[in-house]
Amino acid sequence: MFRSLRMMRRLWHAAKTLAAYDVLPPPEWNDFTPAPLQWAKALGLFRKKKSLLQGRSGERLARAFTDLGPSYIKLGQFLATRPDVIGVEIARDLSELQDRLPPFPLAQARQILAEELSQDVRATIADMGDAIAAASIAQVHKVTLKAESEGAPPRVRALKILRPGIERAFAADLEAFAWAARKLEAFSAEAVRLRPVALVDTLARSIAIEMDLRLEGAAAVEMANNTAKDADFRVPAIDWNLTTRRVLATEWIDGISLKDQDALVAAGHDVKQLANIVIQSFLKHALRDGFFHADMHPGNLFVDSEGRLVAVDFGIMGRLDPLERRFMAETLGGFLARDYRSVAAIHLQVGFVSAEHKIDDFAQALRAIGEPIFGRDASQVSMAKLLAQLFEVTRLFDMPLQPQLVLLQKTMVVAEGVARQLDPTHSMWEASRPILEQWMVEQVGPQARLKDAAEGMTSLGRAISALPEVLRNAEQIAATLSAGGLKLHPDTARQIAEAQVSRTAHVRVAIWLGAAALALIALAQL
Secondary structure, eight states: OHHHHHHHHHHHHHHHHHHHTTOSSOGGGGGGOOHHHHHHHHTTOSOOOGGGOOSOHHHHHHHHHHHHOHHHHHHHHHHTTOHHHHOHHHHHHHTTOOOOOOOOOHHHHHHHHHHHSOHHHHTTEEEEEEEEEEOSSEEEEEEEEOOSSTTOOOEEEEEEEEOTTHHHHHHHHHHHHHHHHHHHHHHOHHHHHHOHHHHHHHHHHHHHHHTOHHHHHHHHHHHHHHTTTOTTEEOOOBOGGGOOSSEEEEEOOOOEETTOHHHHHHTTOOHHHHHHHHHHHHHHIIIIISEEESOOOGGGEEEOTTSOEEEOOOSSEEEOOHHHHHHHHHHHHHHHTTOHHHHHHHHHHTTSSOTTSOHHHHHHHHHHHHTTTTTSOGGGOOHHHHHHHHHHHHHHTTOOOOHHHHHHHHHHHHHHHHHHHHOTTOOHHHHHHHHHHHHHHHHHSHHHHHHHHHHHHHHHHHHHHTHHHHHHHHHHHHHHHHTTOOOOOHHHHHHHHHHHHOSOHHHHHHHHHHHHHHHHHHHHTO
8 A cells, every 4th residue: 555655656746747748648648548547637636837838749748758857758768669659740759859967966976986996996097077968867977097107198988877876766767657557557448458567667678778887888899899890980999997887988089979060061071971971870780780879869979080980878779680681671672662562572571561461452552652752852751751651551551560670760760860960962762772782782692692502501411411310200201101191280281381482492402302202212112
C-alpha cells in the first residue's frame, strides 16, 4: 500500500505538468486513456495553462518532458523511436527533443572523480574547467593532464561525468513508469495491444547501458576500428586510464562544430562536401559495418583541421545484421532505380511482409510512394520522409515493426537535416548513390560470388569428409524403405523443398550428395 502511495505521489506531479500542456494524454491518444484518468479530467482535477498550449501535441509533449527532467527527456527520446505506438506525427516532434540541462557545480564533479579515480590517477590532472556541455545523464569538462616528460606538450582530454545521484533518480522514475504501465494495461484493453510494460522494460535496459560509461567507450573503440581506413571520418581515442563506470575520458577535439557554419566557411572548409561526408559516412557505417552512430545531431559532429568529420558521444548506437543491411540497401537502391517490384520482393524475401500478399499489389503501393518523387528537384526530396512513408504503407501489408530499422530511419532524418543545414541544395539521393552501388558490387557482384563459391567449396569438403557416415545412414534408410516404406512429416517435406530451392550452395550440395548415395545403394541392391 505504501509503495502504491509513493508511486501515485511521484506520478501526480508529472500528471499535473502534462495536463498543463494539454497532453495528459495528447488528444490523439484519447482512445487509450483508462477510465479513472478520464474521470479525473472530467472532475477538473487537472488544469490546462493557456500560456503553454501553443504548437502541435507532439511539440507540447516535448516541452512537458523537458520540464519534468532527465527521466522524462529520455522517455520522450525513446518514444520518438516508436511511431507504431505513439503515431508518426508525435514521434517526429519528439525526435526534436533537446537533451540539454543546466550543469552541476564543478565541486561536485571533482567529488565524483575522487570517488571514481585513484589518487595517483587524479594527480595526473593539471587543470579542470567548468562544464562545457550538460545533458540529462552526464556533462563534459575540458581537462588538461600533466606532461608525461619535461618539454612534452600537455595532453588535453574531454571528461564526461555522470550527474550526481542520477542512478537513484532514474531508478525511482522507472519504478513509477513500470507501476503506471501495469495499471494502464489493467484498466485499458486497448493499451494491452501497445504493450506499455514491455516498452518501459526496454527503456530501462537502454538507460542502464547509457549509465555505464565504459560501454560507451567500448562502442567508440569498435567504431574507431571499423573506420580506421576512412580518410574523411575519425573517432576520438579513449583514455582508459581515466575511464570508469561513471567517468569517460576521450582525446580533446580541436575542431569546429557543424553548428557553426560561418566558422567552417571562414576556415576554408567546403560545406557542400561536408554535407556529402555526413550522409556517406552514415551509410557506410550502417551498410558496411552494421554499426552506426544513432545520435548524429550537429552538436556531436566536428570538423578537424584536415577536413575530417569527427563524431563524439557514443551513448546511442544502432546495429544491423547482414539481412537488415541487404534490406536497407536493396530498398533504397530499388527506389533509386524506380524498380518497385524488386523493393517489394526484398520485403517478402526477408519475411518483413507476409507471403500471403501478392508482390504486384505491394509493388503498386510502393509506386505510389516513389513516383511523386521523380521529376522533382533532388534537393527537394527527403529520403528520410520516403522511409517514413514506406513504414506507413507496410503496416497496411501486415509488416511488423522492426525497431532497428526505425532507429535507422530516425538517424537518417537527423543526418539528412544536418546535410541540408550545411547545403540547402544537398541531394541525399546523389550522395547515397555511390555508397549503395559500391555495397551492391561487393555483396552481389563477381567478388561476392567468388567468396560464396569459396565458402561452398569449404562446405563441400566437410560434406565429403563425412561421406562414410552419410552412406551408412543411407543404407539404413534403404533398409527402412524395403521393409515397408518411409513417411515424412509434412513439415519435414516442406523444409526439404525449401532447401532445394534455396540459393545457399552448400545446402544444395548436401541434398544432392544424399540423393546420390541413395541412388548408389539402390543400384547395388539390383
